[in-house]
Amino acid sequence: IQKKRRVVARVHCRNIKNECPKPSCDEPVLHPGRCCKVCSGDFNSPDVLHDIPSVLTPEEEERNMKHFATLLTGRTSSVFHRDDGLPSVGLQQISNSNFVATGRFTFHRKNLFYSFYVSDPLYRPRALQFADFEGNILGEQALLIDGVTSVYQNVTGKVCGVWRRVPRDYRRLLREEKMFVSLLWGAADQEQYVLSGQVARYRSLSTELFTSLMQPAPGTDSLMMNGAGGTAIVSVSSSAPSVHVSVVFNGVFSPDDVADVPLVVRLESLEKQQVVLQEEVKVEKPAHExxxxxxxxxxxxxELRLLTRGKLVLSIASKKKPTELRLEGKVMTRATCEIFQGVLSSADTENSNGEDEDFEKLVSAQTSTSGMAWMYVNRDGSLVYSVQLDELSHHDSPMLVLVSGHRNGGRRSMVELEDLTPSLSSGWANGTLDRLSARELEQLYAGELALNVATRMEPSLVSGRLVPRPVADARDSHSPILLKRLDETAPATLVGMAWLAIDSECSLHFEVVLSGLTTEDQNLELCLKTLPFVIPGAPVFRRVLEEFRGNHLEGFVMGISQTEFLKIDSGFNFLELQDQASGSVFLSARLNRISIPLSCLPKYSDNDVPGSTYLQADSIIPEATKCYYEMQFYEEGSQWVSKQDPCIMCNCHQNLVKCDTVPCPLLSCSSKTAPGDCCPTCTNSSAPQESNTSVTRGCYLAGQFYAAGKSWHPYLPPSGFELCAVCTCDANTLEVHCPRVQCPPLTCKEHEAFRPDKKACCKQCPVLTVGDTQLAMDEQNPNGTLTHRTDEDILASGGCKYHATGDIFENGHEWHPRVHSHGEVKCVTCRCKVS
Structure with missing residues (x-):
């Protein structure tokens, strides 16, 4: 039953004769026109079905508006104008009149997944827009992202994506078929080329197996077919082989075609010159769009086999002018972007998607073997598959088989379809199947196919059903990862697969599918762990992506900073599944590749160096501050001896490593330097001498060992060595004493003394050399007074230049500074001290 070109009800019939209940009396009677016997006087016949009005649930309402399609040509774009007759803002009709595109839309859980075929896959659109009939743009999404490439879209030639959380008002426009979609080509700041089309429902979209994108055929009248194009929705039935084709098109009518225009639809093999379908149809009232x-x-x-292998071409042409007015296109895999994925485990039932547990398995024993699989149908109808198996022993001659569910009576068993064992090597199986039948394609799209791994001893070691999923966000990444067990106490059947991707708006999308959970009520956490290096003691940067229950998780994280993306891009990343209460990690996997858009990374020039601090969010567990030095991480505040040079001491302070050469204190005794030591040690100690077999005697200070009788300057991070103290390990008591150095009295005035360097403990008086004395005598006048010294002479002899006023002062001179608004400041005294 259809209403407004959509199916609102279907008729289902079944034989209820074998379903009759057992009568409660000894002599039941079969009334005329009835199927079941009833007792006398019983007016409620069990074979009379009463119609009960039903109320649609939100899920049922969603199913009623699940599938949509659109055709985008020059003619459908030309009608997209505002009420004033002008093109909508940002929309220009595309210059290439023969450029055509078609799209498919699937509405699922308030998200609108979209897929497109374009006539030239190499000329991919830049962005996609949704708009209403007035041309108001409802949403725009980028389709080309710098730094990110989609393997699936490049191989299949499709354009894939999702519009998440569609508002209710826009869902109403979609339901009422009042929404337009546009594909945009060209730079955003330049003139843009656009194809637009109306999003509408069409028959047989729910059963579509193949799609055709139709363009003007070679040799047609380019002027009459300007902006023409079409698309076909092709459905098949493999039980009683038949083909159903719905063609949406424009541009095959001449100006004098007004009503009841005859057209010819042909489905043929050009290679074999074989016509599969040729039928004449009439269009009562031709439309321009x-x-x-x-x-x-x-x-x-x-013929059905030719269709599944992409060998047929569909055409629609005018009967009066078949050469001038004709559209044709190759029949390809359906336009919907989707992959088929599954977790391979030894769980008792298939529950990888959290919805269906009806696919029984023939697993005879639990095993530590696990795996995952994902595959998709290529543009020419071949099946591209990738399978990863972990802990699979090749001594048992494993076999990898594609199977289908076959119900025999009340039991479902597995029927072998394709043997993938020849492509299995080192735990991986990658290849292409180009011989799928129409029945196998139907089962694949219906989720009725599975992978099974068998050995000589086990008919089904591990297996998993292939679940169809739309390609977008996380599932559009390069490949998934296999989550493996870390905790041996975790169930052996526990396994998972995960997808991660980052979109153009810098949101991190993820999906996790689990199999083998003992209970679905367990609180779990999905965490992304990042390390700068995979070595012991490395600092851990952990972000909790989401807390969840069950065996399926799909979500995203917004608001990740550019510096955090930089850390993810340059570090080693792990995805972990852990118990929320105990924190124990059940599953973990290393992420080998995360494609991050260039716009999400900080932009540093060659001379800029990013800081060592990172913005913290509520879901981020703060990392411990550590330092990395000589292939090892050290805790904040720790000190250590360099592995390369034992005479260098280092410390960690605020993520920075500072190292100093060990200074040797001055000794007033006879000493010698032992092999391996940096500084000499007194040899006239009266301490007991050690034998060759005795344990080395000494003292410990700040985690460092010092031999008995040794003297050293203490190391005080982060300043370094304290030269004003000398520590000694008493050879008799093995106690450490660190008295401060006693400075000798000065032979000059206090203001004349200076420190030879910043770390010097004691001040020194300037040494007056013979040359300095002679220079002073040479500068005296005959009357005994000194001559005037130049500024260069004063500065050369240790004078100072006061930058506030530019005045030059002799070394040791004192003065009060002057402030312009206050004059001389008596409370402040400045002194020149060695420049």
């Missing part, structure tokens, strides 16, 4: 025709025919198994 969109027209829809449907044809259906029975086919042979060989």
């Amino acid at each position: 969109l027209n829809v025709v449907e044809v259906q025919t029975a086919v042979s198994s060989a």
Whole structure:
């Protein structure tokens, strides 16, 4: 039953004769026109079904608006104008009149997943826009992201994405078919080329197996077919081989075609010159923008095989002018972007998607082997698959098989379809299957196929059902990762697979599928752990992505800073699944590759150096401050001896390493330097001498060992060595004493004394050399007075230049500074001291 071109109800029939209940009396009676026997006087016949009005739930309402499609050509774009007749803001009709695109839309949990075929896959659109009939832009999404490439989209030639959390008002526009979609080409700040089309429902979208994108055929009239194009929704039935085709098109009508225009639809193999379908249809009232025709025919198994292998071409042409007015296109894999994924485990039932547990397994024993698989259908109909198996012993001659669920009576068993064992090597199986039948494609899209690993001893070591999923965000990344067990106490059947991706708005998207959970009520946490290096003691940067329950998680994280993305991009990343209460990690995997858009990373020039601090968020567990030196991490405040040079001491302060050469204190005794020591040690000690077999005697200070009788300057991080103290390990008591150095009395005035360097403990008086005395005598006048010295002479002899006023002062001179607004400041005294 259809309403406004969408299916609102279907008729289902079944034989209820074998479902009749057992009568409660000894002699039941079968009334005329009834299927079940009843007792006398019983007017409630069990074979009479009463119609009960039903109320649609939100899930049922969503199913009613699940599938949509659109055709984007020059003609559908030309009608997208505002009420004043002008093009909508930012929209220009595309210059290439033969450029065509078609899209498919799937609405799921308030998210609108979209997929497109464009006539030239190499000429990919820059962005996508949703708009209403007035041309108001409802949303725009970038389709090209610098630094991120999609393997799936490049191989299949599709354009994939999702509009998440569609507002209710926009969902109403979608339901009422009042929404337009546009693909944009060209730079954002320049003239843009746009194709637009109306998003609408079409018959057989829910059963579509193949798609055709139709363009003007070679040799047609380019003027009459300017902006023409079409798309076909192709469905098949493999039980009674037949093909159903719905063609949405425009541009095959001449100006004098007004009503009841005959068209010819052909499905043929150009290589074999074989016509599979040829039927004449009539269009009652041709439209400039969109027209829809449907044809259906029975086919042979060989013809159906040609269809599944992409060998057929679909065309629609005018009957009067078939050469001038004709659209054609190759029949390809359906336009919907989707992959088929599954977790391979030894769990009792298949619950990898958290919804269906009906696919029984023939697992006979638990094993530590686990794995995952993902695959997709290529543009030419071949199945590209990737399978990873962990802890699989090749001594047991494992076999990897693609199977289908076959129900035999009340039990479902597995029927072998394809043997993938020849491509299995080192735990991986990668390859392509190009011989899928129409029945196998139907089962694949319906989620009825699975992978099974068998050995000589086990008919099903591990297996998992292939669940169809739309390609967008996390599932559009390069590849998933296999989550493996870390805790041996975790169930052997516990395994998971995860996808991660970062979009153009710098949001981190993730999906996790688990199998083998003992209970779905357990509180779990998904964490992203980052280390700068994978070595012991490395600082750990951990972000909690989400807390959840169950065996399926899909979400995203917003607000990640650029510096955090830089740390993720340059470090080693691990995805961990842990118990929220105990913190024990159940599953973990290393992320080998995360593609981060360039716009999400900080922009540093060659001379800029990023800081060592990182912005913290509420979901980030602060990392411990550590220092990395000589392939090892050290805690904040720690000190150590360099591995390369034992005469260098280092310390960690605020993520920075500072190292100093060990200074040797002055000794007033006979001493010698032992091999391996940095400084000499007194040899006239009266301490007991050690034998060759005795344990070395000495003292410990700040974690460092010093031999008996040794003297040293204490090391006080972060300042370094304290030269004003000398520590000694008493050879008799093995006690450490650190008295301060006693400075000798000065032979000059206090203001004339100076420290030879910043770390010098004692001041020194300037030494007056013979040359200095002679110079002073040479500068005297005959009357005994000194001559005037120049500024260069004063500065050369240790004078100072006061930068506030530019005055030059002799070394040791004192003065009061002058402030312009206050004059001389008597409370402040300045003194020149050695420059």
